[in-house]
Amino acid sequence: MGKVKTHRASAKRFSLTKSGLVKINHSHHRHKLGIKSAKRKRHLRSGGYLSPSMAPAVKQLIQKF
Secondary structure (H helix, E strand, C coil), X not given: CCCXXXXXXXXXXXXXXXXXXXXXXXXXCCCCHHHCCXXXXXXXXXXXXXXXXXXXXXXXXXXXC
């Protein structure tokens, strides 16, 4: 039986907290920043947590064995 491999693209985008939540970074903060309001850019700067319904799928992709 083959080894279970980590999905590397997902592992670079998501990380797990000690309590098991999935941390994410917001998108749309790389280019075309001149047309976005300061409030929008400020909120994109902070991280967030993945919704509980999507968390099990991402945890399976980034599992570390």
